[in-house]
Amino acid sequence: MTGTVRRFAKVTRAVHWTVALLMISCIGTAAILYNASFAVAIGHRHLVELIHVYSGFALPVPILLGAISAAYRLDLRRLNRFTPGDRRWLFSRSRRDGSIKVGKFNAGQKLNAALSGGAIAALLGTGLIMYFPSLTRLSWRTGATFVHDWFALAVGLLVMGHIYYAVKDPEALRGMRAGRVSASWARAEHAAWADEVPGSQQDVEQGPGPLI
Amino acid sequence: MFRTDRGRRSTAEADVPEVDGTPIGRRTILGLIALAGAGVVGGKAVQDGLAKVLAPIELRDPTGLISLIPLGDSFRFYSVTGAVPTKDSGTYRLAVDGMVTHTASYTLADLQAMPQTGLVRDFQCITGWHVPQVHWSGVRLSTLLDRAAPTGGATAVRFRSFDGTYTENLTLEQARLDDVIVALQMLGGPITHDHGGPVRMYVAPMYGYKSTKWLSGIELTANVESGYWEHRGYPVDGFINPSRGEGA
Numbered sequence: 001m002t003g004t005v006r007r008f009a010k011v012t013r014a015v016h017w018t019v020a021l022l023m024i025s026c027i028g029t030a031a032i033l034y035n036a037s038f039a040v041a042i043g044h045r046h047l048v049e050l051i052h053v054y055s056g057f058a059l060p061v062p063i064l065l066g067a068i069s070a071a072y073r074l075d076l077r078r079l080n081r082f083t084p085g086d087r088r089w090l091f092s093r094s095r096r097d098g099s100i101k102v103g104k105f106n107a108g109q110k111l112n113a114a115l116s117g118g119a120i121a122a123l124l125g126t127g128l129i130m131y132f133p134s135l136t137r138l139s140w141r142t143g144a145t146f147v148h149d150w151f152a153l154a155v156g157l158l159v160m161g162h163i164y165y166a167v168k169d170p171e172a173l174r175g176m177r178a179g180r181v182s183a184s185w186a187r188a189e190h191a192a193w194a195d196e197v198p199g200s201q202q203d204v205e206q207g208p209g210p211l212i
Numbered sequence: 213m214f215r216t217d218r219g220r221r222s223t224a225e226a227d228v229p230e231v232d233g234t235p236i237g238r239r240t241i242l243g244l245i246a247l248a249g250a251g252v253v254g255g256k257a258v259q260d261g262l263a264k265v266l267a268p269i270e271l272r273d274p275t276g277l278i279s280l281i282p283l284g285d286s287f288r289f290y291s292v293t294g295a296v297p298t299k300d301s302g303t304y305r306l307a308v309d310g311m312v313t314h315t316a317s318y319t320l321a322d323l324q325a326m327p328q329t330g331l332v333r334d335f336q337c338i339t340g341w342h343v344p345q346v347h348w349s350g351v352r353l354s355t356l357l358d359r360a361a362p363t364g365g366a367t368a369v370r371f372r373s374f375d376g377t378y379t380e381n382l383t384l385e386q387a388r389l390d391d392v393i394v395a396l397q398m399l400g401g402p403i404t405h406d407h408g409g410p411v412r413m414y415v416a417p418m419y420g421y422k423s424t425k426w427l428s429g430i431e432l433t434a435n436v437e438s439g440y441w442e443h444r445g446y447p448v449d450g451f452i453n454p455s456r457g458e459g460a
Contacts, residue, residue, distance in 0.1 A: 118244025143255030
């Protein structure tokens with residue numbers, strides 16, 4: 001029996017799930033707009049396009065609004081900063097054995113955040129160029145379409161990978177859903193972070209502990 | 213960065229060793245934005261090169277995986293309504309009406325019996341995607357207009373679609389251009405339903421939205437009336453090259 005520790009504050013979780021909803025809306029409508037059989041079967045291109053475009057315009061809003069919360073800002077700062085340990089973790093074959101003490105976010109999560117953020121900005125910019133054709137010359141619109149397609153493909157893979165890792169680790173998912181994780185999970189997956197968080201170490205001594 | 217961070221650090225952040233790392237996240241984001249910017253400016257050249265290299269491989273690719281790569285040189289299928297009825301040689305009719313001396317209703321066979329004009333042109337969407345060197349053939353719109361003999365007051369042509377919603381328009385002068393055809397064939401065969409078959413417009417010098425799919429009617433009117441996408445912001449004048457169409 002171990003206790004739980006607080007992993008994500010309300011605002012961080014709200015931002016995550018709003019972005020998740022908007023991202024799913026973007027990806028679903030993108031599939032309809034891009035895939036020939038969906039496009040013809042579902043039709044209503046203007047409506048699908050409006051949902052896609054406005055979901056995309058809305059994507060950065062929760063990400064920016066979250067900044068009212070200090071906990072969210074600290075999460076962003078942690079995601080931004082890569083330590084030498086992160087580099088070792090990323091290139092280590094035994095990264096999951098705990099020998100490299102991971103902070104609140106592992107290097108993979110940091111990379112996912114950075115790539116998602118950059119891709120959202122790139123997709124937003126190129127989307128604006130495509131949606132308002134009078135803004136730019138034709139060759140730029142062709143370039144924007146090209147960039148938008150490739151970034152969309154990459155983001156699709158990134159989101160699939162993200163969901164795969166989340167589903168594989170229910171405790172990590174619980175952290176984003178309910179805000180708290182078990183202290184033992186925190187120590188196993190994010191040892192350096194567990195060291196900072198009051199309550200996660202004491203549990204080892206206080207609780208009866210697992211049968212080892 | 214470090215010094216200011218330390219100076220402002222609140223108690224909550226005091227024991228967070230993690231925030232002392234390198235800001236790789238921010239650099240990644242800025243890098244991707246720069247990459248996207250370069251892609252907007254230079255992407256067309258890269259895309260044309262990639263398409264040239266991959267097109268012959270794609271033809272012989274048994275897995276079909278290469279066709280999933282977004283080369284950007286393939287058609288995207290636009291339909292503005294729900295299900296569009298399917299028409300074949302038995303059910304298809306093309307009406308020519310409005311301000312004309314002779315109204316007409318053509319079957320597919322009628323249109324096939326008329327002189328056919330072939331064109332090989334790029335198909336260009338206003339949002340940027342294009343398909344290089346598409347083969348088209350069909351009846352020049354001017355042929356149908358001559359047969360209908362527009363009355364004196366007619367200055368524009370309005371196109372209707374049997375999807376029930378889409379409309380487009382050209383001035384009568386634009387409609388008489390040599391490379392404006394009522395297309396019966398594209399890509400080396402009859403026009404498929406998804407491409408707007410059995411009969412669609414192909415207005416070669418203009419963006420794709422001017423080429424009405426599932427064409428059902430050609431109506432001569434006194435004025436240019438805005439079409440479907442024009443009500444939603446696209447210019448009524450759809451020339452790709454504003455000085456005239458490309459390749460004219």
